[in-house]
Amino acid sequence: MPDTTATFVDPQVAFLYASQTGNAESISYNLYEDAVKRGYNASWHVLDDHQKFDFNSLRTAIFVVSTTGDGDPPDNSTKFWRALRKSTRSNPSAYSHLRYAILGLGDTNYSNFCNTAMRLDRQLTDSGATSFYAKGLADDGTGLEEVVEPWIDGLWPALAKIAHCNSGSTVAENEGSDKLDVIPSNENSEAADNADSAAAAIEKLAVSDKAAPTSISELPTHTSQPLVLDFSPLATLKAISGAPRVPASVCTISHLDNTAETTFRVQSVLPHNLECPPWYTDLTSQKSDGAATDEQDKSLAPFLATIKASKQITTTESLKRTLLVDFDISDSTADHVRNSWQAGDAFNIFAPNDIHMVSALFGRLDVSAVDGQRPILLSKKDEKIELPAHLQRFSTTPASMHDMFVWAIDVTSAPRKQLLRVLADHCSESAERDRLLYLSSRQGTKTFEELRRQSPTLVDTLHAFPSCKPPVERLIELLPPLVPRSYSICNAPQSNPSLWRIAFNVVEYELEVVDPFSSEEDGSSAQPVKISRHGVCTPWLEQISCKRNMPKTLVAKRPNISGFRLPLVPSGVDQRPVLMIGPGTGVAPFIGFLEQRAKELGTARIDPLSEQAPLTWLFFGCRNSKHDYLFKEDIEHWQKSGVLSRLSLCFSRDPQAREQFGAPKYVQDAMMLNEAEIADLLINKNALVYVCGDAKGMGKDVNSALADILCSYTVSHPECVKALLAGTSGANANTNEQQQPLTLAQALQVLMRWSTERRYLRDLWA
Numbered sequence: 001m002p003d004t005t006a007t008f009v010d011p012q013v014a015f016l017y018a019s020q021t022g023n024a025e026s027i028s029y030n031l032y033e034d035a036v037k038r039g040y041n042a043s044w045h046v047l048d049d050h051q052k053f054d055f056n057s058l059r060t061a062i063f064v065v066s067t068t069g070d071g072d073p074p075d076n077s078t079k080f081w082r083a084l085r086k087s088t089r090s091n092p093s094a095y096s097h098l099r100y101a102i103l104g105l106g107d108t109n110y111s112n113f114c115n116t117a118m119r120l121d122r123q124l125t126d127s128g129a130t131s132f133y134a135k136g137l138a139d140d141g142t143g144l145e146e147v148v149e150p151w152i153d154g155l156w157p158a159l160a161k162i163a164h165c166n167s168g169s170t171v172a173e174n175e176g177s178d179k180l181d182v183i184p185s186n187e188n189s190e191a192a193d194n195a196d197s198a199a200a201a202i203e204k205l206a207v208s209d210k211a212a213p214t215s216i217s218e219l220p221t222h223t224s225q226p227l228v229l230d231f232s233p234l235a236t237l238k239a240i241s242g243a244p245r246v247p248a249s250v251c252t253i254s255h256l257d258n259t260a261e262t263t264f265r266v267q268s269v270l271p272h273n274l275e276c277p278p279w280y281t282d283l284t285s286q287k288s289d290g291a292a293t294d295e296q297d298k299s300l301a302p303f304l305a306t307i308k309a310s311k312q313i314t315t316t317e318s319l320k321r322t323l324l325v326d327f328d329i330s331d332s333t334a335d336h337v338r339n340s341w342q343a344g345d346a347f348n349i350f351a352p353n354d355i356h357m358v359s360a361l362f363g364r365l366d367v368s369a370v371d372g373q374r375p376i377l378l379s380k381k382d383e384k385i386e387l388p389a390h391l392q393r394f395s396t397t398p399a400s401m402h403d404m405f406v407w408a409i410d411v412t413s414a415p416r417k418q419l420l421r422v423l424a425d426h427c428s429e430s431a432e433r434d435r436l437l438y439l440s441s442r443q444g445t446k447t448f449e450e451l452r453r454q455s456p457t458l459v460d461t462l463h464a465f466p467s468c469k470p471p472v473e474r475l476i477e478l479l480p481p482l483v484p485r486s487y488s489i490c491n492a493p494q495s496n497p498s499l500w501r502i503a504f505n506v507v508e509y510e511l512e513v514v515d516p517f518s519s520e521e522d523g524s525s526a527q528p529v530k531i532s533r534h535g536v537c538t539p540w541l542e543q544i545s546c547k548r549n550m551p552k553t554l555v556a557k558r559p560n561i562s563g564f565r566l567p568l569v570p571s572g573v574d575q576r577p578v579l580m581i582g583p584g585t586g587v588a589p590f591i592g593f594l595e596q597r598a599k600e601l602g603t604a605r606i607d608p609l610s611e612q613a614p615l616t617w618l619f620f621g622c623r624n625s626k627h628d629y630l631f632k633e634d635i636e637h638w639q640k641s642g643v644l645s646r647l648s649l650c651f652s653r654d655p656q657a658r659e660q661f662g663a664p665k666y667v668q669d670a671m672m673l674n675e676a677e678i679a680d681l682l683i684n685k686n687a688l689v690y691v692c693g694d695a696k697g698m699g700k701d702v703n704s705a706l707a708d709i710l711c712s713y714t715v716s717h718p719e720c721v722k723a724l725l726a727g728t729s730g731a732n733a734n735t736n737e738q739q740q741p742l743t744l745a746q747a748l749q750v751l752m753r754w755s756t757e758r759r760y761l762r763d764l765w766a
């Protein structure tokens with residue numbers, strides 16, 4: 001029986017998140033919402049709001065934090081990290097009153113797996129805080145759910161154990177278990193019970209015979225693409241287990257009256273042009289709020305930039321279409337930005353969803369064009385539960401549903417399990433309901449992975465389940481926020497502080513999937529189905545940058561957390577050799593570096609071809625020397641003038657060029673061909689290494705090549721090992737002491753240390 005005598009004294013729990021693309025935010029939000037239903041006095045905040053929620057006096061906190069860049073914390077936690085460092089420096093036991101749990105999100109395809117969560121854990125423990133529940137580290141490479149779901153299951157009993165008392169809530173001791181659980185005493189308990197019983201119902205669900213294996217490939221509209229999924233395992237299942245909890249509905253839509261509607265229409269005429277969000281003025285004033293004195297924050301505020309020029313820099317024969325686009329940032333609101341950026345920085349572009357996709361979605365949901373354009377406000381269903389952060393503006397600023405779906409909500413990313421679970425509840429056909437439940441369950445993980453691999457948009461998913469008709473407010477609250485996309489700048493302010501130039505591939509690709517149920521009559525396997533996909537920002541940029549009338553877009557500088565910049569020396573040049581490894585569009589920041597270096601040499605009156613000019617060595621690779629050698633003219637110009645001392649070119653699909661110049665296939669091959677020189681530069685000359693480009697393939701391979709280079713150098717120079725491991729220069733090593741060569745693990749450790757010392761810097765993207 002529940003022990004109703006014990007009462008809480010401190011049930012306040014803060015759910016805190018740091019998120020770059022919305023995963024951590026949505027997991028943290030669901031936890032918070034669940035906590036409210038369980039009777040906790042819960043609050044939910046982004047880490048950068050630490051002053052608003054008074055982080056320093058929190059007693060119980062649950063963190064959900066992702067890692068981005070090259071082991072960096074998300075942008076919406078940079079202020080928090082600064083404040084944390086400051087308060088722990090001034091008081092080593094600053095957080096001895098805090099009990100916390102951390103869920104980290106990362107991807108093992110990147111080298112610093114869940115670095116943010118690990119760092120946070122270390123810093124909090126070092127400053128006296130106590131972890132009350134084991135850290136969870138979820139891997140996006142294999143599926144976040146594998147860790148997230150069991151971690152959440154274990155969190156509640158762990159939290160209940162440490163929660164102190166409070167009036168209004170009761171503590172129940174689970175019979176036959178030492179776990180304490182919180183049972184709310186108000187009507188919220190009903191909601192929690194409902195959620196639990198819904199979950200129980202799924203466990204018991206007898207899968208109907210109708211859920212026979214089916215291939216879904218017949219799709220009506222031109223904006224949706226087929227999904228090819230194998231549901232055959234469903235036929236043999238007696239019950240579906242391990243589907244996620246159904247989150248409570250948290251928001252309601254209210255339509256504004258006619259007067260407000262008229263004003264709204266007049267106001268919305270001007271900004272409603274698909275180049276910047278209708279509420280852009282709101283966004284541009286957002287960042288200065290409360291932080292007006294912080295120069296760095298001011299320079300991160302969004303502002304309007306004008307697209308000045310755009311051209312394709314690959315030939316029509318190239319597989320990829322790479323565009324070079326110039327943004328004029330001379331807008332008066334961008335003063336702080338013009339004075340504070342450097343080559344190597346990146347900026348965010350706020351891009352809309354494809355409006356045809358939004359129209360197709362509205363068609364599918366039976367939202368008429370008129371209703372889609374009417375102004376609405378969102379409000380909380382339950383006073384205690386906040387709206388998701390990206391929707392909060394719509395509780396005070398009216399917007400049309402159309403604008404919300406175009407500018408604020410992500411309708412392109414593949415649906416998450418929780419959404420699939422909710423969609424299941426809105427199917428009128430039981431076979432479709434079962435398939436959606438299966439996709440969201442642990443048993444359906446393989447089919448779910450296949451779904452994710454096909455990257456369906458929301459419209460594709462809905463078309464694959466024709467009887468599914470979710471209420472539009474449910475989608476508004478469950479879909480992730482549409483996040484801005486970031487691009488590396490490929491020029492330097494020393495030449496023109498009002499110009500941001502970017503180079504990007506237009507993201508359009510075809511997937512090939514084999515329908516498991518269609519085999520040829522002769523028994524041979526079927527031809528794969530082709531599915532085309534495209535990105536959000538790059539096709540849009542391509543489209544608007546062709547316009548004649550200088551379109552304006554909302555942009556914001558990104559904090560350069562890893563310090564991916566060439567060191568500045570007043571009126572001089574940093575003397576360390578610089579290795580730049582950037583195949584494809586990864587070369588972009590290095591064009592800016594070379595522009596900066598040319599100016600620096602000029603100012604310091606150093607002849608670039610003289611011995612006084614420090615070495616710069618670029619490793620660039622592409623498929624074909626004629627079709628996609630980006631910035632060829634610039635690179636050849638810098639090489640001729642001596643600003644670029646060495647150039648290693650690689651052409652992966654150009655056997656002729658390889659034969660002619662002896663060029664290797666990939667940048668890591670070019671590095672291995674020069675391993676002795678690279679090792680000497682790294683170990684004896686204190687060289688700086690910069691890597692930019694694809695994280696999963698190239699980033700990993702270059703890291704391994706660098707580790708191999710260190711290992712093989714120490715075979716012939718074992719005297720360097722001690723110094724390398726101790727963190728001092730190899731040139732100063734004690735040559736009398738015999739050492740074993742570095743092991744691979746040790747070499748990786750050395751690289752990791754160089755990365756923290758900012759000698760090895762990486763700007764990698766997925």
Ligand SMILES: Cc1cc2nc3c(=O)[nH]c(=O)nc-3n(C[C@H](O)[C@H](O)[C@H](O)COP(=O)(O)O)c2cc1C
Binds near residue numbers: 114
């Ligand atoms: C550009 C980029 C860089 C990333 N860098 C890392 C990394 O260095 N280490 C890591 O563990 N995960 C890395 N990840 C994986 C993310 O942490 C993971 O996808 C996570 O689910 C994102 O959560 P969020 O949407 O809350 O930001 C990276 C992802 C992207 C897109």
